[in-house]
Amino acid sequence: MSKQFLTPTEVATLLSVSPVTVRQWAQKGLLEARMTAGGHRRFPVDAVRKLAAEMGVTLPDSFDAPPGLLIVDDEQQFNRFLVTLFTKRYPGLAVSAAFDGFDAGIKVQRIKPTVVLLDVMMPGIDGVEVCRAIKADPETRGIRVIAMTGHHTPELERRIRAAGAELLLKKPFSNEEVLAACAIDLETAD
Numbered sequence: 573m574s575k576q577f578l579t580p581t582e583v584a585t586l587l588s589v590s591p592v593t594v595r596q597w598a599q600k601g602l603l604e605a606r607m608t609a610g611g612h613r614r615f616p617v618d619a620v621r622k623l624a625a626e627m628g629v630t631l632p633d634s635f636d637a638p639p640g641l642l643i644v645d646d647e648q649q650f651n652r653f654l655v656t657l658f659t660k661r662y663p664g665l666a667v668s669a670a671f672d673g674f675d676a677g678i679k680v681q682r683i684k685p686t687v688v689l690l691d692v693m694m695p696g697i698d699g700v701e702v703c704r705a706i707k708a709d710p711e712t713r714g715i716r717v718i719a720m721t722g723h724h725t726p727e728l729e730r731r732i733r734a735a736g737a738e739l740l741l742k743k744p745f746s747n748e749e750v751l752a753a754c755a756i757d758l759e760t761a762d
Contacts, residue, residue: 576616578615578620580615583620586624587623595613598613612710640665642668644675644691645689646695658751673702674696687715703735704736713736718741720742721742724740
């Protein structure tokens with residue numbers, strides 16, 4: 573299904589302006605905007621196309637981003653292994669890595685991956701807090717979170733599931749197990 577609405581940042585990127593300019597256009601009535609229940613502006617794709625045509629800017633046929641995966645694990649060798657596994661299996665998949673919770677938060681906001689494969693036990697901001705932050709933000713709450721840990725307990729599983737993760741993988745897991753758990757729609761990634 574194609575996107576029907578775009579965020580201010582998406583519109584700004586497409587038209588090579590700042591998000592502030594996009595918001596000003598909306599305030600002046602130059603670009604149709606709708607407000608979400610949370611008070612965020614969303615721009616109908618048709619309105620953005622119309623403005624782009626008036627500006628002489630050619631837009632892509634589709635605004636659907638390819639599926640993306642963010643792998644978050646402070647164990648750098650394991651993180652690199654997972655990046656290689658997914659990249660080799662699915663060459664069209666946009667795979668990124670983060671090595672701590674803080675970096676994960678920045679990358680989730682910037683790249684808006686389809687799935688976050690998230691280690692629970694990390695120094696600083698742990699995976700439970702990262703998952704809560706992803707699910708609390710209207711911009712990112714639709715991102716699927718698959719958690720993983722080498723220190724499984726029923727209490728940890730309860731906490732990460734309550735934070736919004738779909739499931740908790742127990743390390744060590746097989747390649748097929750992690751690939752199946754992430755179950756990314758790779759129709760457009762091949």
